[in-house]
Amino acid sequence: MFEEKLKEFEPIFYPESIAVVGVSATSIKAGSLWVMDLRSAGFPGAIYPVGSSGGRIGDLEIFPNLRLVPGEVDYVIVAIPRQSVLELLDDCAAKNVKAVHFFTAGFSETDTQQGRKLEEQMLEKTRQGNMRIIGPNCIGVYCPEHRIPFLMGILGEDGSVGFVSQSGGIATKLATIGIARHINYSKGVSFGNGIDLDASDFLQYLAADPKTKVIGAYLEGTRDGARLFSTMKAVAKIKPLIVWKGGRTEAGAKAAMSHTGSLASSATIWSAMLKQVGAIEAHSLEELTDTLLIFQRLGHGRGTRAAIIGGLADGGGGNSVAAGDACLENGLSVPPLSFETKQKLSELLGEVGSILCNPVDVSQAQFRGLATLLQAIDLVVRDTISDIVLIQEDIEILLPIYSQKGLEEINGFLIELAGMQNKPIIVVLPPGSVEAERLRIERKLLAASIPVFSSMERAARAIYRLNQYCCRREAS
Amino acid sequence: MFEEKLKEFEPIFYPESIAVVGVSATSIKAGSLWVMDLRSAGFPGAIYPVGSSGGRIGDLEIFPNLRLVPGEVDYVIVAIPRQSVLELLDDCAAKNVKAVHFFTAGFSETDTQQGRKLEEQMLEKTRQGNMRIIGPNCIGVYCPEHRIPFLMGILGEDGSVGFVSQSGGIATKLATIGIARHINYSKGVSFGNGIDLDASDFLQYLAADPKTKVIGAYLEGTRDGARLFSTMKAVAKIKPLIVWKGGRTEAGAKAAMSHTGSLASSATIWSAMLKQVGAIEAHSLEELTDTLLIFQRLGHGRGTRAAIIGGLADGGGGNSVAAGDACLENGLSVPPLSFETKQKLSELLGEVGSILCNPVDVSQAQFRGLATLLQAIDLVVRDTISDIVLIQEDIEILLPIYSQKGLEEINGFLIELAGMQNKPIIVVLPPGSVEAERLRIERKLLAASIPVFSSMERAARAIYRLNQYCCRREAS
Numbered sequence: 001m002f003e004e005k006l007k008e009f010e011p012i013f014y015p016e017s018i019a020v021v022g023v024s025a026t027s028i029k030a031g032s033l034w035v036m037d038l039r040s041a042g043f044p045g046a047i048y049p050v051g052s053s054g055g056r057i058g059d060l061e062i063f064p065n066l067r068l069v070p071g072e073v074d075y076v077i078v079a080i081p082r083q084s085v086l087e088l089l090d091d092c093a094a095k096n097v098k099a100v101h102f103f104t105a106g107f108s109e110t111d112t113q114q115g116r117k118l119e120e121q122m123l124e125k126t127r128q129g130n131m132r133i134i135g136p137n138c139i140g141v142y143c144p145e146h147r148i149p150f151l152m153g154i155l156g157e158d159g160s161v162g163f164v165s166q167s168g169g170i171a172t173k174l175a176t177i178g179i180a181r182h183i184n185y186s187k188g189v190s191f192g193n194g195i196d197l198d199a200s201d202f203l204q205y206l207a208a209d210p211k212t213k214v215i216g217a218y219l220e221g222t223r224d225g226a227r228l229f230s231t232m233k234a235v236a237k238i239k240p241l242i243v244w245k246g247g248r249t250e251a252g253a254k255a256a257m258s259h260t261g262s263l264a265s266s267a268t269i270w271s272a273m274l275k276q277v278g279a280i281e282a283h284s285l286e287e288l289t290d291t292l293l294i295f296q297r298l299g300h301g302r303g304t305r306a307a308i309i310g311g312l313a314d315g316g317g318g319n320s321v322a323a324g325d326a327c328l329e330n331g332l333s334v335p336p337l338s339f340e341t342k343q344k345l346s347e348l349l350g351e352v353g354s355i356l357c358n359p360v361d362v363s364q365a366q367f368r369g370l371a372t373l374l375q376a377i378d379l380v381v382r383d384t385i386s387d388i389v390l391i392q393e394d395i396e397i398l399l400p401i402y403s404q405k406g407l408e409e410i411n412g413f414l415i416e417l418a419g420m421q422n423k424p425i426i427v428v429l430p431p432g433s434v435e436a437e438r439l440r441i442e443r444k445l446l447a448a449s450i451p452v453f454s455s456m457e458r459a460a461r462a463i464y465r466l467n468q469y470c471c472r473r474e475a476s
Numbered sequence: 477m478f479e480e481k482l483k484e485f486e487p488i489f490y491p492e493s494i495a496v497v498g499v500s501a502t503s504i505k506a507g508s509l510w511v512m513d514l515r516s517a518g519f520p521g522a523i524y525p526v527g528s529s530g531g532r533i534g535d536l537e538i539f540p541n542l543r544l545v546p547g548e549v550d551y552v553i554v555a556i557p558r559q560s561v562l563e564l565l566d567d568c569a570a571k572n573v574k575a576v577h578f579f580t581a582g583f584s585e586t587d588t589q590q591g592r593k594l595e596e597q598m599l600e601k602t603r604q605g606n607m608r609i610i611g612p613n614c615i616g617v618y619c620p621e622h623r624i625p626f627l628m629g630i631l632g633e634d635g636s637v638g639f640v641s642q643s644g645g646i647a648t649k650l651a652t653i654g655i656a657r658h659i660n661y662s663k664g665v666s667f668g669n670g671i672d673l674d675a676s677d678f679l680q681y682l683a684a685d686p687k688t689k690v691i692g693a694y695l696e697g698t699r700d701g702a703r704l705f706s707t708m709k710a711v712a713k714i715k716p717l718i719v720w721k722g723g724r725t726e727a728g729a730k731a732a733m734s735h736t737g738s739l740a741s742s743a744t745i746w747s748a749m750l751k752q753v754g755a756i757e758a759h760s761l762e763e764l765t766d767t768l769l770i771f772q773r774l775g776h777g778r779g780t781r782a783a784i785i786g787g788l789a790d791g792g793g794g795n796s797v798a799a800g801d802a803c804l805e806n807g808l809s810v811p812p813l814s815f816e817t818k819q820k821l822s823e824l825l826g827e828v829g830s831i832l833c834n835p836v837d838v839s840q841a842q843f844r845g846l847a848t849l850l851q852a853i854d855l856v857v858r859d860t861i862s863d864i865v866l867i868q869e870d871i872e873i874l875l876p877i878y879s880q881k882g883l884e885e886i887n888g889f890l891i892e893l894a895g896m897q898n899k900p901i902i903v904v905l906p907p908g909s910v911e912a913e914r915l916r917i918e919r920k921l922l923a924a925s926i927p928v929f930s931s932m933e934r935a936a937r938a939i940y941r942l943n944q945y946c947c948r949r950e951a952s
Contacts, residue, residue: 151790152876167794169787169870176872176909220797246794250810252801255786255793255835267805283805284933285798285906311645314627318643318722321696322761325728329743334726357730394645396652400628430761433652439911457760
């Protein structure tokens with residue numbers, strides 16, 4: 001389904017040439033930044049800067065007018081004042097451009113007659129010229145595979161997660177959190193006011209795109225609710241679709257009106273609708289990215305039976321209690337360890353000071369050396385009572401006990417173990433007072449495809465969501 | 477009320493001399509660490525190491541037996557195997573010791589006849605000797621004012637927040653998060669199995685302690701529910717009391733039994749009870765510390781009318797929408813800006829690309845320079861429509877636009893503004909891809925007493941809790 005979108009969107013996500021309109025040889029403008037970002041990202045096609053100043057930007061000639069560009073132009077990025085956009089669209093039609101992205105703002109989101117009128121005129125010209133519009137009032141397309149960065153040169157690794165976002169700020173956050181947490185994107189798009197191509201179009205494309213395995217969306221509203229509804233329903237049947245709706249409340253909705261000219265709709269209506277179409281609802285950026293991370297890494301649900309190692313060293317008791325609460329309250333089950341595992345752990349660690357049920361506290365290993373700790377972890381991971389293992393590391397406690405070298409060994413071992421098992425290992429690294437070291441370990445684990453969360457609650461919630469989705473898929 | 481506790485607990489939180497039993501001159505034992513930690517923390521009283529090895533630790537003599545210590549001993553820290561604790565208690569009685577803290581574990585938390593019996597015998601000896609016990613199976617007392625650190629030398633600034641924790645790990649986390657987030661403690665205690673002094677006793681002391689203004693508690697269970705209930709009721713009348721109950725679920729409760737020998741009780745019963753006694757319930761370490769931070773910094777509720785600056789630069793639109801949702805869904809109100817403020821903002825920023833209602837997006841200031849941005853913030857903060865201002869800074873977006881120097885100026889300005897206004901300014905710094913810079917700014921703001929949160933949701937929830945508490949206080 002939606003296979004026709006692949007060809008239609010080819011010039012948008014894989015253009016052979018991009019013209020950037022609004023570039024200046026003498027002052028720094030958004031257009032100039034775009035040209036430089038495309039250059040340094042290594043965009044493989046032709047880049048044509050356009051600006052009335054003429055002259056050069058870096059080693060590229062600035063053409064005074066789009067019509068003067070010598071080659072074919074697939075895609076145009078527009079960063080000029082709104083007064084000039086209609087004229088520019090005539091130039092685009094003359095050059096046989098396929099798609100135009102308007103960074104330019106000042107349209108319906110200002111809630112003025114003038115703004116709305118301008119959008120109508122833009123649409124008319126676009127239809128006459130057989131072109132498509134992205135925006136206006138947005139930051140456009142992100143495609144790591146084709147080396148198209150977001151503004152300010154943001155460009156992560158190529159991957160399997162696609163996203164659509166009505167907000168450029170949220171889109172940028174998705175991209176940068178992606179870089180930090182190794183959520184790797186196939187494609188992303190911020191479509192702002194979405195007067196031509198909007199959420200429905202991009203969702204259809206991502207559903208068809210073979211590189212995209214899971215789709216995240218930040219939406220504020222739509223002009224065509226019925227179309228969005230039926231699109232989401234169709235898309236969610238093909239790929240997991242996680243939707244965060246902004247403007248669920250009065251305050252949010254008021255901002256959404258000013259932001260992308262979107263009309264409000266209540267939280268309850270949206271929640272009900274998302275459930276009905278089979279999408280997964282997220283309520284914040286954290287929930288959206290947590291869920292995308294777990295879908296990307298685990299692919300399909302593995303079950304909700306969790307083995308939890310709450311404590312690796314001193315003070316693991318309270319952490320284990322809290323971890324048990326967090327997992328149970330967020331939908332996971334925490335079955336008892338098998339008799340054999342319990343017995344082996346007790347031989348390994350002794351009875352005093354450890355908790356040898358589930359959640360497990362293996363802190364007593366610290367008095368017997370690192371090898372004992374690794375053996376204890378291995379025993380818990382291999383116990384067939386669980387589908388998934390959650391391990392909490394308190395870096396500020398582990399560091400003085402095992403030193404940096406020991407931490408390396410522990411996390412190296414987890415990476416190795418995760419590679420050998422067909423059981424996901426998830427690590428929880430709560431923030432504390434040794435952030436530099438914690439972030440170093442987080443990066444190491446994430447780079448090795450181990451999902452990392454800052455709290456047991458967030459990890460449990462994401463895992464539960466994945467499993468809920470997979471159960472529903474199997475049942476339907 | 478509870479004033480008699482001040483004198484009774486003087487030897488526990490302000491001992492003139494501490495003996496540490498379980499020190500070795502030749503091998504590193506927990507006792508040895510305690511001696512070194514007390515020394516380097518600058519504990520002002522006498523420190524007497526005790527251990528059968530004799531010899532010296534640093535510049536201190538190790539006494540082979542507690543009875544051989546020459547001076548008076550107020551307080552004893554015990555880190556010897558459980559087999560020797562009864563004999564040690566005889567020595568303590570002979571030395572007229574006031575309080576004994578048992579780091580030693582292996583008692584009722586192992587769920588054995590032997591463990592329970594030993595605890596009974598300890599209690600009997602303590603009563604005969606007119607002493608008090610902290611623990612066993614705990615890390616004891618934390619008192620920055622009297623330079624008593626937690627194990628591993630953890631010691632933050634002296635402050636007004638008191639805490640009790642059944643778990644040493646959670647207690648340590650509270651202390652280290654306190655250091656990181658400038659939650660400054662008057663006193664803290666981890667009391668483990670709590671066979672003599674337990675949560676009720678310490679809560680009564682903190683209620684009476686003039687240095688403590690707000691109390692946090694992590695509890696797993698109690699042997700005397702009725703006493704804890706009436707104590708919490710009395711304490712919550714005197715000072716704000718925030719309680720996180722561990723072991724609310726089956727999995728948590730099972731771990732709690734193994735951890736501190738605590739019996740389970742259901743989440744519903746606890747929630748109802750906490751409500752009835754007038755305590756504030758927290759459900760995680762994050763919620764507990766967020767709430768303590770806001771109570772410490774704001775002291776009393778200021779109202780829930782929030783002015784929100786969702787965006788300071790590029791991409792503030794989506795952030796503003798999300799911020800509005802987060803605040804409204806978590807109990808704050810987001811009233812419209814006054815007509816005057818709106819007009820002044822519009823003159824300052826223009827109509828296009830900013831959101832000039834509330835939440836406010838002042839991103840257009842970036843095209844007019846830093847002074848414009850600061851003026852815009854100033855206008856929003858001074859508008860009398862709000863009781864409190866929440867400002868979200870996206871460091872990864874601000875940094876390339878305003879550079880590090882600009883970030884310094886923006887945050888220096890916020891600190892100055894907060895000092896001039898009788899209106900709290902709260903900053904939200906969501907994690908992203910420039911963590912080092914973000915943490916630097918977080919530290920700067922926290923050091924200047926500006927509360928910082930990692931998400932708008934967490935900030936709103938904490939502010940709402942504070943106001944809810946204050947409204948209830950006024951009504952009662």
